[in-house]
Amino acid sequence: MFTGRRPHVPILFVIISLLLTACSAAQAGSKTGTIVPARPTDIPAPTSPTAAPQASPAAFGDGVLLYEWREAPDVGLLHLINPETGLDIPGYAPIPLGKSYAYAPSPDRKTLALIVYPSLETNKGGRLSLIDLQSWQVVTTTVEVNQWNTQMAISPDNQKLAIATSPGEVSDGQGRLILVDIAQRAAVGEVKFDFIPNHIHFTSGSDALMVYGPASWEMRFQPVSPAQIALLSIPGLEITWRSALAGVLDGFVPNQDKQAASAGDVPGPGEGRWMEPAVVFAPDKDQLYIVHAGEDRLTTVDFARREVQSVDIRPPMSLIDRLMALTAGPAYAKVLDGNFMDAVISVDGQTLYVLGEDMRSTENAKTGQWETSQTSLGLKVVRTSDGAELGQYDIQASEVVISTDGNALYLRGWNTANSNPSAPFTLVWDVARQETLARLEGHHLEPAWRLNREPVLLSSSLYRGQIIKATLDPQTYAILHEWPVPFYGDWLLVR
Numbered sequence: 001m002f003t004g005r006r007p008h009v010p011i012l013f014v015i016i017s018l019l020l021t022a023c024s025a026a027q028a029g030s031k032t033g034t035i036v037p038a039r040p041t042d043i044p045a046p047t048s049p050t051a052a053p054q055a056s057p058a059a060f061g062d063g064v065l066l067y068e069w070r071e072a073p074d075v076g077l078l079h080l081i082n083p084e085t086g087l088d089i090p091g092y093a094p095i096p097l098g099k100s101y102a103y104a105p106s107p108d109r110k111t112l113a114l115i116v117y118p119s120l121e122t123n124k125g126g127r128l129s130l131i132d133l134q135s136w137q138v139v140t141t142t143v144e145v146n147q148w149n150t151q152m153a154i155s156p157d158n159q160k161l162a163i164a165t166s167p168g169e170v171s172d173g174q175g176r177l178i179l180v181d182i183a184q185r186a187a188v189g190e191v192k193f194d195f196i197p198n199h200i201h202f203t204s205g206s207d208a209l210m211v212y213g214p215a216s217w218e219m220r221f222q223p224v225s226p227a228q229i230a231l232l233s234i235p236g237l238e239i240t241w242r243s244a245l246a247g248v249l250d251g252f253v254p255n256q257d258k259q260a261a262s263a264g265d266v267p268g269p270g271e272g273r274w275m276e277p278a279v280v281f282a283p284d285k286d287q288l289y290i291v292h293a294g295e296d297r298l299t300t301v302d303f304a305r306r307e308v309q310s311v312d313i314r315p316p317m318s319l320i321d322r323l324m325a326l327t328a329g330p331a332y333a334k335v336l337d338g339n340f341m342d343a344v345i346s347v348d349g350q351t352l353y354v355l356g357e358d359m360r361s362t363e364n365a366k367t368g369q370w371e372t373s374q375t376s377l378g379l380k381v382v383r384t385s386d387g388a389e390l391g392q393y394d395i396q397a398s399e400v401v402i403s404t405d406g407n408a409l410y411l412r413g414w415n416t417a418n419s420n421p422s423a424p425f426t427l428v429w430d431v432a433r434q435e436t437l438a439r440l441e442g443h444h445l446e447p448a449w450r451l452n453r454e455p456v457l458l459s460s461s462l463y464r465g466q467i468i469k470a471t472l473d474p475q476t477y478a479i480l481h482e483w484p485v486p487f488y489g490d491w492l493l494v495r
Contacts, residue, residue, distance in 0.1 A: 058082040060134060061452025063089045065112070065492035066469070068485050069099065076101070078114075078492070080136065083456050083471040086483030092136045104152035104161065105494045109451055110134060111182065112492070113161050115149050123148045128163070130185060133451060141185040147176060150198040150213075155206040159183065160234060162209055164197040166217070175213060179237055189237040195228040201281040201288075203303065207234050210303050212279055212288060214250035219267055221254045224275075229288065231303050241306045248290055248299055249275040270362070273338030278356075282384070284349040289384055291354050293339035298352075298387040311387035313380070339377075342399050346431075347406035351390070352382040355400045355411065374398075379411065379429070391434060397427060403447045403474070404455040404495070407431055410445045424461060428477065438477050445472070448493045458491055 063080040070077070077094035081087060088094065100117040112131040117123060126145035129138050147165035154161050161180040175196040179189040199212040209232040215225035227250040231241040254272035275293040282289065288301040296313040338359040343352050356377030376396035383390055397411035411427040424444040428437045443459045450456050459470040459482075467489050470482035 058084070058089045060089065060092070060136075061450060061454075063092070063451055064448060064456060064458065065494065066485075067097065067101070067490045067492055068094075069488040070486050078131075080133075080451075083450070083458065084481055086469060086481060095131065095136070095138060102149035102152060103492055104154055105492075106154045106158045106182075107156055108158050109449075109453070109494055111154070111158065113152055113154060113180075113182075115145050115152070115163065123167075128161075128180065130182065139185060141180070143178065143180055143185075143187050145178070150175070150196065151200050153200050153202055153209075154182070155202040155234070156204060157206040160202070160206065162200050162202070164200045164211070164213075166196045166198065177209075177211065177232070177237070179209075179235060181235075188235055191232065191237045191239070193228075193230070197230075199279045199281070199288075202234070203286045208232060208240070208286075208303070209234055209237075210281065210286065210288060210301075212290075212301075216251050219252045219254075219272065221256065221267060223256075224249055224251045224253050227277075227290075229301050229303075229308075231306070241303070243301075243308055245290070245299060245301070245308065247292070247297070247310060248277060249293060250277055251275065274340065274359075275338070276340045278341035278343035278352075278354055280343050280345045280352065282349045283345060283347065289343075289345065289352060291341050291343050291352065291382070293341050293356075296389070298382060298384075300384070313382055313387045313389050316383075316386075316388040316390070340398075344400050344402040344409070345384070346402070350384055352384055353400055353402070353409055354380040354382055355395075355397055356380075357398050376413070379409075381434075393429075393434070395427060395429070395436065401445075401447060404449060408437070410447060412444055415441065440472075440477055443470070443472070446491050446493060447474075447495075448491065449495055451494060460489070460491070 062082055064083050066079045066081050068077045068079060076097040076099055078097050079094050080089050080092040082089050097114065098116040098118050100120050102115045104113045110133055112133055114129045114131060115126050116129065117126045124146050128141045128143035128145060130141060131138055145163060145165060147167050150164045150166050152161065152163050159182055161182055163178040163180065165176045167174050175193045177191050177197055178187050180186065181188045195213045195215045196217060197211045197213040201210045203210060211230040211232060212227065214227050226244045226246050227248040229243055229245060230239050232238065233240050252272055253275055254267050277293045278291040280289045286303040290299040292299065297310060298313050299308065299310040301308050339356055340359065341354060341356045343354040345352055358375045358377055360373050376398065379393040379395040380389060381391040395411055397413035399412040401410045403410065408431060409429040411429055413425055415423045415425050423442050426440045426443050426445040430437050442461045444461065446458045448456050448458050455474065457472045457474040459472055461468045461470065467485050468482055469485060469489055471480045472478065473480055
C-alpha cells in the first residue's frame with residue numbers, strides 16, 4: 001500500500017527486512033506499568049480459530065476490513081471479518097483484489113475507494129474501483145491511474161475523491177492530482193504539479209483541496225528546494241493560492257563537501273541525509289501543521305487566511321521572557337544528520353504529539369562496511385497555537401497513532417535487544433496522566449472502528465514467520481481472539 005511516506009511498506013515486509021538486518025536497540029522509556037510479553041517460542045503455533053458462541057450472528061456493522069494475500073493461488077482478497085472470531089461475516093464473500101493497492105474510506109463509511117495495481121513492480125495499469133460497503137458490491141470506474149498513489153481523500157460531503165500521485169518512490173516533482181465524482185464514477189479534472197503532492201485534505205466545506213508536498217525525492221548533489229503548499233478550488237482545480245515553505249526541508253539533503261570525492265553522480269552512504277518532517281492537518285479548522293525535521297520548529301499553514309507562520313518549539317515563556325524575546329535575534333537549531341518525524345494531533349486540535357528518529361551512517365574502520373544506527377528523539381508534546389513545548393519524554397519508538405477516543409497514544413517500534421530480535425512492540429501512553437501504562441511485546445497495535453462506529457483495538461504480530469492477527473481489550477490489553485493469516489494480511493482502517 002502506498003501512503004505518501006517514502007520508507008513505509010506493509011508490516012510483513014518491514015518485519016522480514018528487520019529480521020535480516022538488525023538495527024540499534026529500541027527500548028521503552030518513561031514510566032511503565034503493565035508488560036505484556038511476546039509469545040514464548042516453545043509453544044505450538046496458533047491453530048485456525050473456531051467461531052465463539054454469540055448471542056446473535058455477526059452483522060455488517062460488526063465487521064472490520066482485512067486485506068489478505070495468499071501465496072497460492074497468488075491472489076489478494078478483501079475480507080469483511082468479525083474481529084471476535086477472525087471469520088468472514090456470513091453473506092459477505094471475499095472480494096478479489098490485485099497485489100498492490102491504496103484505499104480511502106468515505107466519512108459516512110458507506111464507500112471504500114480502492115486503486116488496485118496489477119503488479120508490485122510497475123505503477124502502470126492501476127484502476128479505481130468503488131466498493132459499496134453496505135451492499136458489498138464492487139462498482140467499476142473509467143479512472144486509470146498510471147502513477148503510484150501517494151494519498152487519497154474523500155470530501156466531507158462524500159461526493160468527491162481526490163487522488164494524489166507520483167511517478168515513483170524516487171522522483172523529481174511531476175506529481176499529479178485527479179478529481180473523481182463519486183456518483184458519476186468518472187474523473188472530472190486533473191492538475192499537474194512540479195512537486196510531489198503527498199499530503200492532501202479537503203476543506204471543511206468540501207469546496208477546496210489543501211495540498212502539501214516536497215519538491216523532489218531525488219538523491220542528487222544539489223541543494224534541496226523547499227516544500228510546497230497549494231490550495232485548489234473544487235471542482236475546477238484552479239490553484240487559488242500557492243507558497244514555498246522556506247525553511248521546511250523535505251527530501252534528500254546532500255553533503256556538498258563530499259561531492260568531489262564521491263564515486264558517482266548519486267550520493268552514497270554518508271554523503272547526505274533524508275529529512276522527513278511530520279505533516280498533520282488540523283481536525284477542527286483548515287490548517288496544516290508541519291514539525292520540521294532536524295530542528296525544533298513548527299510551521300502552521302492557515303489555508304483560510306492564506307498565511308504561513310513558523311515558530312521555534314520551546315518551553316512556554318513567561319511575560320518577561322516574551323518581552324526579552326522582542327529584542328533578540330533569530331536562533332537556529334542545529335540540523336541533525338538525518339531525521340524522520342511522525343506526529344498525531346489531539347481530538348480538539350490543540351496539541352501535537354511528536355516522535356522523531358535520528359539516523360546516521362558511519363563507516364566501520366576495520367571492515368570498510370557502512371553501518372546504520374537509529375536513535376529515538378523521544379516524545380514531545382507541542383501546543384499548536386504557539387509552538388510551546390508542553391513536555392518531553394524519554395520514550396524510544398518510531399511511530400505514533402492516537403486512540404479512537406483521544407485518551408491514549410500507541411507508540412510503536414521494533415525490539416532488537418532481547419531474545420525475540422526485530423519483534424514489534426507498542427507502548428500505551430496515557431494522555432491525561434502523561435505516563436506509559438503498558439508495554440505490549442510482539443504487538444503492532446492499530447486503534448480502529450467497526451463499520452457501526454464502535455471502537456476496536458487490532459493487532460498484527462509475527463510468530464515463527466507467520467503473521468498473526470488479534471483483537472485486544474482496550475482496557476486490559478488482554479488478547480480477546482487471535483488467528484493466523486496464510487501469508488500476509490493488512491488492516492484497512494476505517495477511522
